[in-house]
Amino acid sequence: MGNNLDLTAEIVKELTNYTNEIEKKIDNAAEEKTKELVSELKKTSPKSKKNGRKKYAKSWTSKKIGNKHVVYNKKYQLTHLLEYGHAKVNGGRVEGKPHIKPAEEKANKEFLDEVERVIEG
Numbered sequence: 001m002g003n004n005l006d007l008t009a010e011i012v013k014e015l016t017n018y019t020n021e022i023e024k025k026i027d028n029a030a031e032e033k034t035k036e037l038v039s040e041l042k043k044t045s046p047k048s049k050k051n052g053r054k055k056y057a058k059s060w061t062s063k064k065i066g067n068k069h070v071v072y073n074k075k076y077q078l079t080h081l082l083e084y085g086h087a088k089v090n091g092g093r094v095e096g097k098p099h100i101k102p103a104e105e106k107a108n109k110e111f112l113d114e115v116e117r118v119i120e121g
Contacts, residue, residue: 022118027067029114034062034069037107041071044099046082056082 038060045057059074073079085096 025118026115029111029118030069031064033107033111033114034071036110037071037103038062040103040106041073041099044103046097046099 041060042057045060047054047057056073056075056078060071061074062069062071064070079100081094081096083096083098083100085094087093
């Protein structure tokens with residue numbers, strides 16, 4: 001009976017170690033993709049000296065909240081307007097310049113590919 005308990009304890013220990021290792025590798029991959037996404041957004045965001053959009057492109061950053069990596073822009077008021085466009089004060093419309101969604105989709109795909117690589121070993 002003692003041998004079964006020892007074997008069970010050893011299996012649990014190994015599974016715990018494996019799970020912790022996988023979690024760490026996935027978190028590292030998330031952190032790396034987050035940094036790459038911030039860099040991509042800084043490059044692809046609309047830039048104009050007018051209305052502070054040069055600052056907008058430079059304002060992308062990230063932080064970790066719990067176990068989540070969050071990418072955001074300190075000039076958050078402009079993200080929707082620049083991504084999707086907006087109406088002008090005197091009529092007409094400013095077309096959007098999609099830069100967030102393409103970068104997000106690319107980062108998500110690369111992250112999922114990396115998670116598969118980590119799990120497959």
